[in-house]
Amino acid sequence: MRVEMFVFLVSACVCLGGALGVVLLRNPVHNALSLVATLFGVAVLFVAQGAYFLAAIQVIVYAGAIVVLFLFVIMLLGVDRAERLGMEPIAGQRVAAVIAGVAILGLSLTALLAGAQRVTGAESSLAPLDPGVPDINRLGQVLFTDYVWAFEITAVLLTVAVVGAVVLARRSPGPPIDTDEFPDGTVPDHWEAEYDAAIAGDGTGGGSAVDAPAIDAPEAVATADTEEVAG
Amino acid sequence: MLAAIQLTLDETWYLVLAAMIFAIGATGLLVRRNPLVMFMCVELMLNAVNLTFVTFAKALNDVGGQVVVFFVMVVAAAEVVVGLALVVAIMRRRQGADADDISLMRG
Numbered sequence: 001m002r003v004e005m006f007v008f009l010v011s012a013c014v015c016l017g018g019a020l021g022v023v024l025l026r027n028p029v030h031n032a033l034s035l036v037a038t039l040f041g042v043a044v045l046f047v048a049q050g051a052y053f054l055a056a057i058q059v060i061v062y063a064g065a066i067v068v069l070f071l072f073v074i075m076l077l078g079v080d081r082a083e084r085l086g087m088e089p090i091a092g093q094r095v096a097a098v099i100a101g102v103a104i105l106g107l108s109l110t111a112l113l114a115g116a117q118r119v120t121g122a123e124s125s126l127a128p129l130d131p132g133v134p135d136i137n138r139l140g141q142v143l144f145t146d147y148v149w150a151f152e153i154t155a156v157l158l159t160v161a162v163v164g165a166v167v168l169a170r171r172s173p174g175p176p177i178d179t180d181e182f183p184d185g186t187v188p189d190h191w192e193a194e195y196d197a198a199i200a201g202d203g204t205g206g207g208s209a210v211d212a213p214a215i216d217a218p219e220a221v222a223t224a225d226t227e228e229v230a231g
Numbered sequence: 232m233l234a235a236i237q238l239t240l241d242e243t244w245y246l247v248l249a250a251m252i253f254a255i256g257a258t259g260l261l262v263r264r265n266p267l268v269m270f271m272c273v274e275l276m277l278n279a280v281n282l283t284f285v286t287f288a289k290a291l292n293d294v295g296g297q298v299v300v301f302f303v304m305v306v307a308a309a310e311v312v313v314g315l316a317l318v319v320a321i322m323r324r325r326q327g328a329d330a331d332d333i334s335l336m337r338g
Contacts, residue, residue, distance in 0.1 A: 012248050019252050022271050023259035035271050038252070042278050045245065049289045054281075054300050061304055066274065066311050073315045074267060077322045094262050101258025108250035112243060124293030138294045139301065147298055154305050161309035168316035171323070 007048050015041035032070045039063045050129070053136040245286040253279035264329040266318050270311065277307050 014037055021034025039062045046055035127142050129135065143151055256275030263269055281300045288296025325332060 008244060012244075015248065015252060016255070019255040019275050022268070022275055023255055023262065028265060028267050031268050031271055035274060038275060039278060042252075042282055045248075045282060046285055049245070049285050051285045051288070051297055051300070054285060054297055054304075057301070057304060058281075061308060062274070062278075066308060069311060069315060070267060070271065073319060077319065097258055097261030100261060101254050104257050105250060105254035108253070109247065112246050112250060121287070121291050124291055124295070127294045128292050129288070129294050135294070135297065139297055142294050142298055143301065147302075150302060154302065157309050158305065161312050165312045165316040168313070168320050 004048060007044065011041040011044040011048070014038070015045070028074050029071065032067055032074065035070070036063050036067050039067070051135060053139055242286045242290040246283060249279040249282040249286070252276075252282070264331060266321075266330055267315075269330065270314050270318075274307065274311070277303060 018034045018037030018039075018041060022031050022038065025031050025034060039058060043055045043058040043063075046052075046058060127138075127146070129138060253276050256272045256279060259272035259275065260269055263272065281303055284296040284300045284303070288294065288300075
């Protein structure tokens with residue numbers, strides 16, 4: 001019991017530290033790395049509770065795939081810079097958010113600790129965890145008998161998600177969709193349409209002339225953005 | 232009120248930890264404005280709920296809780312894929328956008 005308590009305390013500290021890092025750190029790359037710490041701590045807690053297969057899946061899928069996807073998008077978009085904290089769109093929104101978070105914590109802690117009975121509910125009679133059988137065997141049996149319909153639907157969900165991601169990530173032709181937000185012509189983000197027009201108009205002409213607006217435009221967008229915020 | 236706290240490790244400790252992680256994730260989702268960081272906070276909340284499910288699966292000796300965690304992980308992976316594709320599509324239109332800039336459907 002002492003070893004279990006030690007493992008729990010260490011991984012709980014790792015989990016909470018990582019979670020606070022996700023919320024408090026300014027740089028999105030640091031946020032993603034803190035998320036890895038939390039996911040790993042949760043995986044250790046899964047092992048401590050006998051869910052070995054889920055712990056492996058947690059490390060492989062979450063820390064191995066999802067966080068890498070996060071980091072990939074961060075690097076691709078170049079948003080690995082500090083967040084602007086000067087402007088607050090709704091007055092008092094951060095204070096209200098912190099109050100709401102403390103309220104959620106207080107509510108769940110009250111529900112957990114105030115009751116006389118620790119865990120409500122009956123022991124399983126239909127799908128017990130047999131200590132003699134590994135949990136992955138048990139999980140597979142239940143997954144392919146009782147939950148087989150949900151499992152098949154999951155396959156459809158993953159297919160739809162992949163197709164949707166490909167469709168969303170394609171560059172669609174035409175003008176930007178948010179032209180009507182800037183009717184006075186101060187549109188900072190038309191460099192992509194200008195790039196397309198340059199390609200269409202120039203044909204196979206000089207490649208450097210085509211590349212120039214595409215490279216210059218994001219910086220111009222950034223300066224326009226900061227001016228807009230400053231002014 | 233705090234009579235349930237004991238010095239032996241039981242499922243209440245896991246549930247309290249999961250509640251703390253969930254509250255931190257919810258606060259971060261409300262506070263942060265970067266859509267990527269907001270997704271990470273959603274992942275925090277999902278993991279807290281997963282920890283709760285595994286804890287109850289052990290406490291009630293039922294494999295159904297672990298099956299639910301499996302499905303939550305699958306749905307979370309699909310959600311992240313679609314969400315990050317949306318973020319990429321929006322960021323391509325407008326560099327450095329945060330959650331306040333995405334107001335086209337405001338009405």
